[in-house]
Each structure stands twice: as structure tokens, then as C-alpha cells.
Amino acid sequence: MPWLGAVPALPGEHGAAHVDAVLLEALDGVAADFVCTHVDRLGPVAVTTLSAHVTGEVDVARLAEALGGPVVVLDDSGAPDSPAARAATAGRDRADGRCVRFPGQSALTGTHPAAEVVAVSAIDRVVGIGVAVAPADRVETLGFLRPVCRGGELLLLVEPAVGGVLRPAEAESPHECCGGH
Amino acid sequence: MSHHHHDHTHEHAHEEVEGSWRDAQDDRPLSVARRRFLAGLGAAGVATTMGALPAHAHGDRPATPVNPWHGRGRWFAGDHHIHTKYSNDAQYEVAQQVAKAREHGLDWVVITDHGGVAHEKFSIDQVAPDIERARKSHRDVLVYQGLEWNIPGAEHATVFLPPGRSTVDILRAFEAAYDGGVLSTPVANGGKGLLTRSTSADGEPYALAALRFLEAQVLSGRTEIALMFANHPARRGVDSPHEFRGWRDAAPGVAVGMEGAPGHQAAGIPTSAGGRGAARGLYDASPNQDSFPGFAPTATENPYRTYGGFDWMTAKVGGLWDSLLAEGRPWWVTATSDSHRVHLDTHKQGTGDHNTTGSRGAPIDTGVPQVESDYWPGFYSSTLVGADSKSYVDVMRGMQGGKVVAVHGRIVDGLNLRVRSLGEGDNRGVTIGGRTFVRRGHDVEVVIEVDLARGANFAGVVPRLAKVDLIAGPITGPVADRDAFSAPGTSVVKSFEVARTARGTVKFTHTFRRVEGAFYLRLRGSDGNRLTSDGNPVMDVIGDADPWSDLWFYANPVFVDVI
Numbered sequence: 001m002p003w004l005g006a007v008p009a010l011p012g013e014h015g016a017a018h019v020d021a022v023l024l025e026a027l028d029g030v031a032a033d034f035v036c037t038h039v040d041r042l043g044p045v046a047v048t049t050l051s052a053h054v055t056g057e058v059d060v061a062r063l064a065e066a067l068g069g070p071v072v073v074l075d076d077s078g079a080p081d082s083p084a085a086r087a088a089t090a091g092r093d094r095a096d097g098r099c100v101r102f103p104g105q106s107a108l109t110g111t112h113p114a115a116e117v118v119a120v121s122a123i124d125r126v127v128g129i130g131v132a133v134a135p136a137d138r139v140e141t142l143g144f145l146r147p148v149c150r151g152g153e154l155l156l157l158v159e160p161a162v163g164g165v166l167r168p169a170e171a172e173s174p175h176e177c178c179g180g181h
Numbered sequence: 182m183s184h185h186h187h188d189h190t191h192e193h194a195h196e197e198v199e200g201s202w203r204d205a206q207d208d209r210p211l212s213v214a215r216r217r218f219l220a221g222l223g224a225a226g227v228a229t230t231m232g233a234l235p236a237h238a239h240g241d242r243p244a245t246p247v248n249p250w251h252g253r254g255r256w257f258a259g260d261h262h263i264h265t266k267y268s269n270d271a272q273y274e275v276a277q278q279v280a281k282a283r284e285h286g287l288d289w290v291v292i293t294d295h296g297g298v299a300h301e302k303f304s305i306d307q308v309a310p311d312i313e314r315a316r317k318s319h320r321d322v323l324v325y326q327g328l329e330w331n332i333p334g335a336e337h338a339t340v341f342l343p344p345g346r347s348t349v350d351i352l353r354a355f356e357a358a359y360d361g362g363v364l365s366t367p368v369a370n371g372g373k374g375l376l377t378r379s380t381s382a383d384g385e386p387y388a389l390a391a392l393r394f395l396e397a398q399v400l401s402g403r404t405e406i407a408l409m410f411a412n413h414p415a416r417r418g419v420d421s422p423h424e425f426r427g428w429r430d431a432a433p434g435v436a437v438g439m440e441g442a443p444g445h446q447a448a449g450i451p452t453s454a455g456g457r458g459a460a461r462g463l464y465d466a467s468p469n470q471d472s473f474p475g476f477a478p479t480a481t482e483n484p485y486r487t488y489g490g491f492d493w494m495t496a497k498v499g500g501l502w503d504s505l506l507a508e509g510r511p512w513w514v515t516a517t518s519d520s521h522r523v524h525l526d527t528h529k530q531g532t533g534d535h536n537t538t539g540s541r542g543a544p545i546d547t548g549v550p551q552v553e554s555d556y557w558p559g560f561y562s563s564t565l566v567g568a569d570s571k572s573y574v575d576v577m578r579g580m581q582g583g584k585v586v587a588v589h590g591r592i593v594d595g596l597n598l599r600v601r602s603l604g605e606g607d608n609r610g611v612t613i614g615g616r617t618f619v620r621r622g623h624d625v626e627v628v629i630e631v632d633l634a635r636g637a638n639f640a641g642v643v644p645r646l647a648k649v650d651l652i653a654g655p656i657t658g659p660v661a662d663r664d665a666f667s668a669p670g671t672s673v674v675k676s677f678e679v680a681r682t683a684r685g686t687v688k689f690t691h692t693f694r695r696v697e698g699a700f701y702l703r704l705r706g707s708d709g710n711r712l713t714s715d716g717n718p719v720m721d722v723i724g725d726a727d728p729w730s731d732l733w734f735y736a737n738p739v740f741v742d743v744i
């Protein structure tokens with residue numbers, strides 16, 4: 001099954017969770033079990049790109065229209081270098097990016113022992129920021145998990161939170177800075 | 182922001198700016214040196230330039246000491262980051278904020294409403310007379326007019342000037358030409374539509390042009406001084422290391438520092454204690470597309486959180502701040518309130534339409550304490566500035582020269598630092614923010630006198646200073662990689678314990694023996710309540726950070742040259 005990459009057209013200065021929702025809506029109808037966002041910094045301005053592992057048929061032209069930007073399918077022929085192709089490769093290799101959809105995500109919406117997070121999902125490791133994580137330590141997901149790809153692994157970064165639990169380092173609704181502009 | 186490898190060849194940074202030094206009326210054909218002389222900058226201007234040079238650039242010549250020690254100086258407490266009803270997300274009258282600042286012991290304040298289309302069009306003309314009135318009704322408080330500038334390509338910053346005939350004109354021209362919000366807002370919405378985003382890399386040349394514009398206002402004599410401090414620098418990770426270096430290099434007399442500690446210090450109070458249960462400093466973000474990729478949460482740290490209430494760039498020994506200082510680059514830290522809406526105050530925002538009027542209108546008193554993130558100016562955060570007098574220009578010169586201590590919760594009342602050569606060299610020595618020199622192989626003495634809190638802070642407690650850390654590192658000269666953000670040679674060289682029974686002023690001495698190379702040193706202190714095993718501040722826990730039980734001060738550095 002192929003990996004595809006895309007350079008979606010995105011709304012202006014919006015939070016990451018909002019962008020995720022826009023992307024997943026565009027992917028509606030495409031069977032994909034693994035969806036990541038990446039940042040392409042090779043141009044004059046950083047661009048958010050997308051990678052997805054597709055498990056069924058995909059109408060590339062329709063998807064490109066839904067995303068508002070080019071879509072590249074990674075196959076054996078080797079796609080020419082482009083932001084979309086770089087995203088697809090990064091997702092496939094789990095080199096970088098934050099994961100918006102991954103196998104096991106729907107089973108992890110409450111508070112779960114760290115061992116369970118790893119056992120039931122594609123997450124390879126739960127990594128504590130400044131703290132060691134024991135298998136029994138509780139991870140309070142608050143229904144929002146965005147593990148990150150690093151060096152071939154899918155990591156869930158967590159930090160100590162109120163109530164003696166661990167919480168993901170990425171929150172769904174971080175403080176919108178100073179009223180926006 | 183993150184981008185750092187494309188050529189900035191755009192011409193846009195040079196457009197004509199209304200009211201600028203490029204104006205026809207003001208286009209005096211003078212050399213910069215002549216303008217500097219006419220502006221009365223003479224020696225002060227030279228000192229500023231010298232301070233910007235890395236230490237080794239002095240070669241064998243004996244350096245001229247900067248910030249020479251004169252015995253005990255006076256500290257003036259203030260806050261360079263305060264919002265009013267002229268910010269869309271804030272609410273108070275200028276007069277309320279100034280009255281509260283005075284009530285909480287501040288000598289000076291800067292009014293810094295957010296830049297943007299509505300502020301530039303509608304707010305400036307309203308805030309200027311409000312500030313004038315506040316000056317008249319509170320003659321013992323210096324009230325500066327400033328701006329919270331959306332730095333193109335980066336975070337926010339305080340920009341401010343002393344009162345003068347051209348102050349409002351300069352601020353207006355600056356905001357119209359260089360605010361990231363104005364530049365990135367589409368033309369249809371009243372902006373310039375020139376940038377992809379306020380924080381995207383295409384803004385970086387505008388930021389440099391903006392700072393050069395301010396420096397030009399000083400050199401041309403339209404204002405005596407202008408300063409810029411980067412606000413909440415690590416909050417979204419969008420201030421890259423090369424941007425700090427670029428700002429400082431573009432305008433060394435203007436771009437002089439950053440918030441060592443952001444405001445919003447009440448935000449982390451647990452909900453169980455009646456607080457908002459958010460992140461201390463409202464530092465709860467994750468990397469975004471404009472974040473510098475080197476600022477990444479890892480198993481050891483999260484740059485997007487505060488540590489003991491201070492920004493990671495300042496709190497980390499050998500981190501970003503130290504990497505700038507290790508170049509010999511003056512760069513100062515402060516502490517501010519960023520006061521928008523005050524925790525447990527009874528007011529809520531007025532109903533004015535900020536978009537169309539530039540004001541929220543008068544705040545509404547609900548009679549019921551509101552759960553918010555901020556403190557009044559002076560209530561928790563203070564920036565102590567050493568100045569010759571309590572005048573608008575002198576306090577700014579003190580800040581420009583780095584005679585600055587960032588203090589939380591009255592953990593100290595003052596600090597008298599003297600660093601001097603015990604052998605050949607500068608025997609009088611210098612104080613905070615200064616630069617001294619010593620003959621190679623001779624000793625350098627550091628004398629630290631800390632004024633402990635003589636009374637209660639605004640939590641009603643007399644805070645107890647538990648320790649003072651002396652931090653030092655070699656000056657290694659300009660970095661090859663402008664995005665470097667570590668100083669591996671910098672460390673805590675000594676921790677002084679403060680006796681439990683200590684009152685008044687405590688004195689510590691340390692001697693650097695047989696100094697072989699240029700170095701810098703700085704001080705920090707803590708109440709000792711929340712320390713890692715190696716004595717560093719702990720990462721603040723979201724929703725569980727009582728700011729009053731984790732108090733720190735950070736003093737700015739002294740550079741020591743070797744001759």
C-alpha cells in the first residue's frame with residue numbers, strides 16, 4: 001500500500017488542532033491508517049505538508065482538489081523531489097512529523113497506563129520530559145494524542161500534570177497568543 | 182522563525198516611511214558620527230558601541246570599563262509590558278494600570294498595547310492623551326508610551342521611547358511600516374498583505390529594517406533613545422537564535438534584551454486553589470511551522486514551558502542566553518507582568534468593538550472576583566533598573582546598559598555587585614551589565630551584596646532567599662553558526678547559601694584566580710523551594726504552579742576582558 005504526500009492549502013494563522021480537522025475532512029473517504037503533518041523548510045517560507053499511508057483505493061485528483069494542493073504518490077519509480085514527496089518519505093520512514101491519525105488511536109481517549117498506550121497502538125514509546133515513565137504510570141490523553149515521528153519511531157512525549165498523571169506535551173487547545181491579529 | 186538559508190534580497194524594507202528620518206524635511210546631509218555628536222550622544226554612544234563588541238576585539242589595548250562601580254546605586258522598579266483597553270484581549274484604563282503600578286511600588290511603566298491594523302488606525306490617538314493625563318495625575322511614576330510590536334517573522338516585543346515632540350509620530354510610523362500584524366493582514370482587511378504570516382520567515386528583513394529605523398531616529402536626534410525587548414521569547418519557539426543576533430547587530434543601541442520571565446504568572450495556579458489551572462506564563466504551546474526546529478521537546482527538556490517561572494532561554498544554564506553572552510554579546514533579561522486581566526480583580530472587558538474603534542471601552546465592574554492569568558504591574562514581577570536619576574532618559578539608559586535585575590515576588594530588594602581586578606587592570610571594577618578588564622594571570626574578585634526583602638511581598642509573606650548562584654563561562658567570540666544556542670563552557674561555579682537567620686544585607690565574595698581568558702559571570706537566586714538535584718529550576722507543571730512558592734531573581738552579566 002502506498003504512501004502519499006501533499007501540500008495542502010491551509011487557512012491562515014490557526015491552531016494545529018484546527019488544521020488537523022481541515023486535513024482529516026479533506027481525507028474523508030480515503031482509507032488511510034497513518035496520517036502525519038510535517039513542516040517543509042526548504043522554501044523561503046515554511047509550509048505545512050501532509051503524509052498518509054493509504055490502505056485502499058485513492059482518487060489522487062479528487063484528493064488534490066479536496067486538499068487544495070499537489071498530491072504525490074510514493075512508488076517504486078521514485079517521485080521527483082518536491083515538498084509533497086519529501087513529506088511522503090518522512091512519513092514512511094517516520095523521520096519527522098506529528099501524527100494526526102495512527103492505528104490504535106481510537107482506543108486511547110481516556111486515562112491509560114503507559115504500557116497500554118504502547119500495547120494497543122502504533123506508538124513505540126511513551127517518553128517523559130524530565131521524568132522516567134514506568135509501565136504503570138497513568139497517561140491522561142484528554143482525547144487528543146499527537147505522537148511524533150523521530151528516527152524511525154513513533155513517540156508520545158508526555159510531561160507531569162496536575163493530579164499525579166502524565167499528559168501529552170501537545171495540548172488540543174493551547175492558549176491563543178495575545179488575541180491573535 | 183525558523184528559516185535561515187535564503188538570501189534576503191527584497192527591496193521592500195526600504196519603502197519611504199512617513200515621519201521617519203528619511204523625510205525630506207529631516208534629510209540633513211550629516212554623517213552618522215556628526216548626527217551622533219549633534220544628538221549629544223558622544224560618550225554614551227561610544228560606550229554602547231563598545232559594549233556590542235566581543236571582548237577579544239579589544240586586543241591588547243586596555244579596555245574602558247563599562248558601568249563602573251560607584252558604590253551603592255539606586256534601583257528603580259518597573260514593568261515594560263502592560264496592556265490596556267486598547268488591546269483586544271485586555272481591559273483596563275491607562276489610569277487604572279498606572280495607579281495599580283504605583284500602589285505596588287513601581288517607579289516606571291511602559292504601556293504596550295498590541296500592534297495591528299486597528300491599533301495603528303484607532304488606538305494610538307486615544308492612548309497618547311490617556312498617557313499624558315496619567316503622567317499628570319501620577320507625577321511620581323514614569324509612564325512611557327510603547328507598543329507590543331509583532332516582530333515580523335518572530336514573537337512580540339516591547340518597543341518604547343521617552344516622551345518627546347516626535348514620540349507619537351515615530352511610534353505611529355514604526356507600527357504602520359513594520360508591525361507583523363499590519364504587514365501580514367490582507368489589503369482587503371486594512372493591512373499591507375506583504376507577509377505570509379506574522380511569524381513567517383519572509384518577515385525577517387522587515388524586522389531588521391524596523392530596528393534600523395528606530396536607531397536612525399536616535400542618530401538623527403528625533404528621540405534621545407529607543408529600546409526594544411523581545412517578549413515571551415520561547416513561548417512559541419518562533420524567535421530563532423539567528424534572529425536575536427540579527428536584531429542586536431542591526432541596532433545595538435535599540436535591541437538590547439528579552440523578557441527573562443514572561444508575564445501571566447498567575448495562570449498556573451491550580452483550579453483547586455481558585456486559579457485558572459493553565460500553564461505558568463501561559464506557556465503551553467508546541468512547535469508550529471514557524472518554530473525554530475532546534476527548539477524541540479525531548480526527554481530532557483521542553484523549551485515551550487517555563488522553568489521556575491522563567492523562560493527556558495534564560496533559565497537553562499548554558500542555554501540560549503548564555504550562548505549570546507559567551508560571544509561577548511550584551512543581551513539583557515527582564516521580568517514583566519504582561520497584565521491584561523488581573524486574577525481575582527472584579528472587572529471584565531468592556532463591550533467596545535476593538536476592530537472598528539481600537540478600544541474595548543471602559544471595563545465593567547462585575548463585583549465578583551474573576552479567575553484570570555495575570556497580576557497587576559508590580560504585584561509579582563519587577564524589573565529593577567540602576568539609573569543615575571529617576572528620569573525618563575536615565576532609566577532607559579540604565580536598561581540599555583544592562584543595569585537590570587529581574588525579580589519575582591520580592592525575593593530580593595536590591596543587589597550590589599562589584600567585579601574588579603585584584604592585580605593589574607581595572608581595580609575600581611564594574612557592576613551589573615558592565616565590562617571590566619584584568620591583566621592575564623591576575624585575580625578577579627567578585628563581591629555580591631544582596632538586599633534581602635525588608636517586608637512582605639503581595640502574597641503577604643516575607644520571602645526568604647535560600648541561595649545565590651554564581652554562573653560563569655568563557656567568552657569564546659562570535660559563533661560560526663548564527664543559530665547556535667548553547668554555551669557548553671558555562672556553569673554554576675559557586676552556590677552561596679543564605680543563612681536562615683540572615684536579615685538586611687548579606688555579602689558573598691568569590692575570587693577567580695589567575696584568570697587566563699576573557700569570561701563573563703552572572704547571578705541568580707532562589708527561595709530554594711523547587712530545585713532539581715543540581716540546583717536548577719524545575720519545569721513548571723501545567724495547572725499546578727503556585728508562583729509564590731517558587732521565586733527567583735536573575736541579574737544581568739558582567740564581562741571580564743583579559744589584557
Ligand SMILES: [Zn+2]
Pocket residue numbers: 178329337412413
Ligand atoms: Zn505578547
Ligand SMILES: [Zn+2]
Pocket residue numbers: 178262264329337519
Ligand atoms: Zn503582551
